[in-house]
Amino acid sequence: MPKLIAITIDDEQPNHILLKRVIDQNGQLEVVKQFTHPETALEKIREIKPDVAFVDIEMPDMNGLELAEKILAIHGQTHIIFVTAYSQYAIEAFKVNALDYILKPVDTHEMNRVVRKIMNRTSQQGLESANEAQEIMHKGRILCMGDFEVYGKHSYQKVHWMTAKVEELLAYLVIHLGKPVDKWKLCDLLWPNLDPNKATTNLHTSIYRLKKTIANEQVPLQIKSNSNGYWVELEECLLDYQEFVRLSTDLLRSNQQPDSEKVVSLLMKAETYYRGELFENKAYIWSSAHSESINQMYIRLAYQLIDYFDKNQSIEQELEYLNKLLRFFPYEEKACILAMDIFEKRKDKPALIRQYQQHSQYLMKEMGCTPSLKVEKHYKKLIKIL
Known part of the structure; x- marks a missing residue:
């Protein structure tokens, strides 16, 4: 090991x-x-x-x-x-x-x-077992949440792309997995200010470079094409975005309450795939809508886990998921209130004050506002109790 x-x-x-x-x-x-x-x-x-x-x-x-x-x-x-x-x-x-x-x-x-x-x-941690993690490593991985990282089969080394446009081209095709994307749409997306002939030439060159890198790095996916456009098909490859959406959609659509070990296990597995915003280290304007959808899925999943551990009086695990949720989304009022409640139960006044201050400082710095009346009243009530 x-x-x-x-x-x-x-x-x-x-x-x-x-x-x-x-x-x-x-x-x-x-x-x-x-x-x-x-x-x-x-x-x-x-x-x-x-x-x-x-x-x-x-x-x-x-x-x-x-x-x-x-x-x-x-x-x-x-x-x-x-x-x-x-x-x-x-x-x-x-x-x-x-x-x-x-x-x-x-x-x-x-x-x-x-x-x-x-x-x-x-x-x-991670993907349930060392055997599963090893199997995924052998198959290859494409990680879109947090940093955009691609790994070939049997490799711990990230793939390095010839150009930023080649990398962005793959990112876009991966998010639209299995769906043909019109070549003119790709040209407008990647080279909006070039004339059509030059943009088309750039697209063909980028597709060639993308295929070459995929082959050299043994990334288990295929670039498919027809007369109108291109698309990606996965072979044996983990795509965190795909797995997160699949698990989250099933769990949230079924409206299952996390009242069984099986459901909780699936929630925890889905939650582990979330490492941050979609393509967090990139400035892809086109990914913002997808990113917001993913963020909302994660927030809903996180609250289900937090609620489960609260009902089962597993305070440490509840606080662990609250801390992670607040690291990614420090503006979340509900999470802030729940964390303050835990600190009040623990009679931990310094931690309660620090939680409120962190929430306040973030709102002022990023949004130019103060905590809502609901949060402020709740905070003052808890402080009086302590």
Whole structure:
């Protein structure tokens, strides 16, 4: 089994040396990068996509708790392990959905304990089992939610496209899977300011380059064509967009309440496919309508899971899905209120205040407004109780 990718973030270089030594002794993680500045680490998170981040809490430029929230907002699959000299940070650590924390000086026994927890959690996540994940890796993957990533069969390396237009062409055809797209529509989409002859030449060249890259990288899909246009057909390949829509449509259309393990399992599987906005790292204007539809599906699924765990008094899991929902959609009033309710039940006044402040700051920064009267009244009521 390949080692999990790890990074360490600490403002003091000697701590990096000691921490890496203990991690290396365990042998199940590979430290690929060590950062002394939080901002530099954040710039690299999307590129590295670490499985594990060891984060020092006491840093002068940015508090480790704040840094962890920003890491999870960029790459929600990262396991956060806090490294601290003070045990009182333990409660704070779990408020930002950290997996665990280690006290300094870090010893081998503590590291082994934390790594076992990471490995157990990793084995439970993703696509239900290591065998299924391995099978999907062999088949190839096209990931559209969050970063747009394409992988060929038997490969962990992302496909690199000859040009941005070739990549966008594939993205558009994938979203319209199996449906012929008129060649003139593709020309208008990709080269709206060129004369028709030049645009047609560019389209033919891009199709040729797309087919060549697909063949070279062993991406299991085919580009089909007729006299009017082009379309994509998948062979043995996972398309996260397709799987998410299929599962979500079935679950939401049937209006099944998550009252059985089977339904909850399907909800959780659908939820794992959502890694962010459709083609989040691209500026495809044409994808906005599709993206909004996907976002609304995810929000509905997330609330069903949150409701299920609330009814079953599984507060940690409820809060986990609330945190993820709020990372993607910090404007969600209902999620904000539910999170504040949890903190009130826990008698955790600082967390309640922080939740309200985060909601308020986002609304002011992004929309130039303050929380609704409903949220404000609810917040004041809870504060009085505490």
